Amino acid sequence: MKPIDLRSDTVTQPTPAMRAAMAAAEVGDDVFGDDPSVNALQERIAAMLGKEAALFVPTGTQSNLCALMAHCQRGDEYIVGQMAHTYRWEGGGAAVLGSIQPQPLPQQADGSIRLEDIEANIKPDDAHFARTRLLALENTWGGQVLPSGYIEAATALARRKGLATHLDGARLFNAAVASGMPAIDIARPFDSVSVCFSKGLGAPVGSALVGSREFIARAHRLRKMLGGGMRQAGVLAAAASFALEHHIERLAEDHANARALAEGLQGLRGVTVQPPQTNILFVDLAPEKAAGVVERLRGAGVLCTGLYRLRFVTHLDVSSADIARAVAVLRQHL
Ligand SMILES: *Cc1c(COP(=O)(O)O)cnc(C)c1O
Numbered sequence: 001m002k003p004i005d006l007r008s009d010t011v012t013q014p015t016p017a018m019r020a021a022m023a024a025a026e027v028g029d030d031v032f033g034d035d036p037s038v039n040a041l042q043e044r045i046a047a048m049l050g051k052e053a054a055l056f057v058p059t060g061t062q063s064n065l066c067a068l069m070a071h072c073q074r075g076d077e078y079i080v081g082q083m084a085h086t087y088r089w090e091g092g093g094a095a096v097l098g099s100i101q102p103q104p105l106p107q108q109a110d111g112s113i114r115l116e117d118i119e120a121n122i123k124p125d126d127a128h129f130a131r132t133r134l135l136a137l138e139n140t141w142g143g144q145v146l147p148s149g150y151i152e153a154a155t156a157l158a159r160r161k162g163l164a165t166h167l168d169g170a171r172l173f174n175a176a177v178a179s180g181m182p183a184i185d186i187a188r189p190f191d192s193v194s195v196c197f198s199k200g201l202g203a204p205v206g207s208a209l210v211g212s213r214e215f216i217a218r219a220h221r222l223r224k225m226l227g228g229g230m231r232q233a234g235v236l237a238a239a240a241s242f243a244l245e246h247h248i249e250r251l252a253e254d255h256a257n258a259r260a261l262a263e264g265l266q267g268l269r270g271v272t273v274q275p276p277q278t279n280i281l282f283v284d285l286a287p288e289k290a291a292g293v294v295e296r297l298r299g300a301g302v303l304c305t306g307l308y309r310l311r312f313v314t315h316l317d318v319s320s321a322d323i324a325r326a327v328a329v330l331r332q333h334l
Contacts, residue, residue, distance in 0.1 A: 004322045004329075005303045009171075009254070009279060009315035012202040018242045025238035029231050030056075031224070037234025041241045045195065045208045048244065049172075049187040053216035055209045055223060056237055060085075060170045062228050063194040063207040064136075065093045070211075070218040071134045071164045071192070074099035078134035079118055079163070081107040086136050086168050097226070101130045111141030112150045115157055122161050132161075138168040139186065143258075143280025143313075145175045148186070155189035165189065170196040170207070174278040177251040191215065200251050200279055201243035202316040205236050247316065254279040257314040257323045264327030271334050281312040289334060300329045 005011045014022065028034030038056050046054035057063045064086045072078055078094065080087040082104045086094070094100040103121050105113045123129035135158040139146040155165045167190040169175070176183040187193045192211035197203035209219055223229060230236070258276040265273045270286030283306075285293065290308045297304060305311045314323070 001301055003301045003303050004318060004326050006312040006314065006318065006326065007303045007305050009200045009313045010198055012316045014204050014239055015202070018202070018239050021238045021242040022235050025234045027232040027234035030233045031229045031231060035232065035234040035237065038237040041237040042208065044241060044244060046210050048183060049193055049210045050184040051187065051210040052213040053211065055216050055219050056233060057207050057209060057223055057228050058205060058230065060194060060196045060207040061090045061093065062223065062226055063209040064090060064168055065097065065226060066219040066222045067166045067192045067194060067209055068094045068100055068134065069098040069222045070215055071166060072098065072100045075130055076133040077101040077103050077130040078136050079103045079105060079121055079132065080136045081105060081111065081113050081138065083107055084136065084138045084168065085170065103132065111138065111144050111146050115153060118154065118157060122163065132163060134164045134166060136166045136168060140171045140175045140278050143276055143278045145179045145277050148181060151189055164191045166191065167193045169193050171199055171278065173248050174200055174251050177248065178255055178278045197240035197243050200254060200315055201247045203239040203243045206240045251279065254314040257318060257320055260320065260323050261312060261326060265330055268331065268334055279314045283310045283312065284308060285310065285334065293334070296333050297329065300333055302326050302329045
C-alpha cells in the first residue's frame with residue numbers, strides 16, 4: 001500500500017488538470033518580461049493581495065531573501081521571531097548574502113513577538129548600532145493563525161517607529177481559509193508579503209513576492225542577482241495560477257483532516273495532541289515513547305517528521321480515508 005505522506009504539504013503531486021494547464025501554458029523569456037503566463041500570475045496574485053506588483057520566484061526562501069534585501073541595506077537589521085522561517089530555516093541568507101543583521105526575539109505560544117520586546121529592540125540612531133529597518137512576521141506560524149489584532153498592533157508600532165514590514169505568508173491562504181479573514185485583509189498591514197504555491201496550494205514549484213511597484217522593481221534586480229531569473233517559467237506559473245483558481249477553498253478539507261487526525265489520537269497515554277488550527281498537527285510524546293517512533297511509523301506506512309514532537313501535515317494528496325488509516329496505524333504504534 002502507498003505510504004500516507006504527512007511529512008509536509010510540499011510533497012504533493014501536480015494533479016492531471018494542473019499538468020494539463022502547464023502543458024498548455026503560453027511561454028516566453030521571462031528575463032525579457034516576455035512570458036505571458038508569468039505576467040498573468042503576477043498580476044493575479046498582486047490583485048488578490050491588494051498590492052501594486054508581484055514577482056514570481058522559484059522558492060519561498062528566495063522570495064523572503066529578495067524582500068529582506070529590498071527593504072534593508074548592508075548594515076541594517078530586521079526584527080524577527082527566534083523560530084521564524086526567515087531567521088532560522090533559511091541558511092542565514094540575510095546575513096550571508098545580504099549583510100543584514102537579524103535581531104531574533106522570543107515568540108509567544110501563538111507565534112507573536114511581544115510589542116514591548118519589539119519596541120525595546122529598535123535601536124536608536126547611534127553609530128554603535130545597526131540601523132533597525134524592518135519587522136518580519138510569519139502567518140501561519142507552526143500552523144497557527146497569527147491573531148489579527150496583534151498584527152494590527154505590531155505593524156502600527158513598526159510604522160510609528162519608521163520600520164518597514166514584511167509578512168512571510170508561505171501559508172497565508174491557510175490562514176485566510178481557517179480564520180475567514182480574506183487574504184487581502186491579512187496582507188493589508190504589510191509593505192510586502194511572500195506566499196508559496198508549492199505548499200498547500202499544490203503547485204510543484206514557486207512563490208510570489210508582492211508589494212509596491214517600486215519595491216518589486218528592487219526585488220526584481222535582486223532576484224536576478226540571486227540566480228532566480230528564469231526563462232520560460234510560464235510552465236510553472238501556469239501551475240501556480242491553476243492552484244490559485246482551484247486549490248484555495250479546498251484547504252478547508254486539509255484543515256478538517258488535521259482535526260480528524262487530532263481527534264483520532266485522543267486518549268492515548270503519553271501522547272499530547274495540540275489542537276490544530278490549519279493543516280499542521282503537532283503531537284508531543286512522553287520520552288519513553290519517542291525512541292525510533294518515526295521509523296516504526298514509516299514501516300507501518302505513515303510518514304511524519306519529528307522526535308519528541310511529531311509533526312503531521314495534511315494536504316491535497318491525503319484523503320479522509322487516508323486519515324482514518326493513519327489514525328489506526330498511530331493508535332497501534334504510539
Ligand atoms: C516553506 C516555507 C518557506 C519557504 O520555503 P521554500 O522551501 O524555500 O519554498 C518560507 N516560510 C515558511 C513559513 C515556510 O513554511
